[in-house]
Amino acid sequence: MTRYGEVIGQPVAQSKSPAIHSHWLARAGIDAEYRYQTVIEPLLKPYLDERRDDPNWCGCNITMPLKMSAPAYCDRLDPGAEKLDAVNLVVREGADLVGYNTDGEGFLEPLRDRLSERHLFRMARVMGTGGAARAICSALADKGFVLVVAGRDPGRANRMIEALGLPGDHHTAAIAQFAGPTDFPFDEREGCCDLVVNATPLGMRGHDPLPFDISHAPPGSIFYDIVTDPIDTPFLEAARAAGFETIDGRAMLLGQAAVSFEKMFGQAPDRRADQALLESLV
Template sequence: MSIYAEVIGDPIAHSKSPIIHTFWLERLGLAGDYRRAHVRPEDLASFLDGRRSDPDWRGCNVTIPHKQAVLPLLDAIDPVACRIGAVNTIVARDGKLKGYNSDADGFLEPLKPWLEERHLLRTARIFGSGGAARAIAHGLWSKGFTLILAARKEEAAAEIAAGFDPAHVHVVDLAHFSQPQDFDWKETDGRLDVVVNATPLGMTGQPALDVDFSHMPPGAIIYDAVYSPLETPLLKQARALGHPAIDGLQMLLGQARIAFRLLFDAEPPSDPESDAALRLLLTA
């Protein structure tokens, strides 16, 4: 049997990771397989115990709701994942499991053109308090952003905020952003604003994220980590109002590249022809 890896979560049917990794394996001519596994929270420990003894299993990607729950089940955790407090990739070698987090770097990838510029002020509004929100917050913090963390449970956002300088991080109730406000943004030159949806809201089968765009600074980049559907209500409204918009597929591909290297010890193809073919496959 050839080597294989997989993505685990609950739910998991929506995951596009098998399409991405299978495409890269075939493109490179590597013998291997990539699957999805529906793992409920109560079965997480037994699932990982069972996989440890399989010499063909290279590891797995981890999605909702397991990114934090897997931490005590691992033998080692990469320092970046340790700082973030969440794991999205588990690498198996010789029966030992090590956790990594590729979400932060994957998230930052499409922001590089803006991040290469100099700004007097960088501010990020991050909606959500799960593993993805944690990684995104750490990624943006490393690039000099002041953080505004918003969640339906403020205590969950406050837990993330505790890892940063309190002078440059603020916590608010997500409901605050659903109410219109009358605010004069004045001059926005010299600043970079990013608004991120790191909640499942807007995902297929979920209600839309309820936010009023009066809270969005002019020119703010609207970034939705949801990738199913690709055009969420949030991004559709953002584009209609003239905001730069980034869809979740770009973050997914960015973090998948890092995970592919970890799982299969190979460099995924990144030539324009392969990228175009993969994106077409993912949006078909």
């Protein structure tokens, strides 16, 4: 039988991960497949128990809503996943199922040129408190960002920041606070780096849009949405119409997938045709 990797979660049929990994497998000439498998939380442990005994299984990426449940079913965790208490990749290493978290590295990939510059101040408004938000907040704090983390329950956002032990002085807010307009007088000085990040499922096909009023974004902000279905969310459309730079979810997906591919299939992907790949992910 052919070796294979998978992406698991619910919903998962719309995932673009199979197209990405299949593209890289073909370029590398690797005899393997990558597919999706619907798995809900009560079936996560049975799924992993079954795959543990399958010699053709190379590993799985884990998406919503299983990232924060998966650590309990791994034999051990990579230090990054242990810190985050969230797993988006499980691979077999010897007899062990090992959990990793590649979300932070993937999220930062399209920002690396920007973050190589010096800034007087960096701030990120991060909407969400789930597994992806944990990885994003940790990665941004390590890059010197002051965070404003918004969730339906600000207490949960506070607990997340405390549990992660993030360096710096950060803040929390109710996500509803950003739904209406503000007349806050933003500092328009040069040399600042501001991000507005949607790390929630809001805006995903079948979900309500993220309630975010553009007036909460400082001048020059970059809007970054990790949702991948649809690629162009109402959050990004509104930002672009107001003249802001935007980054869609394909960028993070590609970045974290590259790390996952190497761990599952034993070699780094050939990324020379990534632009064409991105354009095909619609």
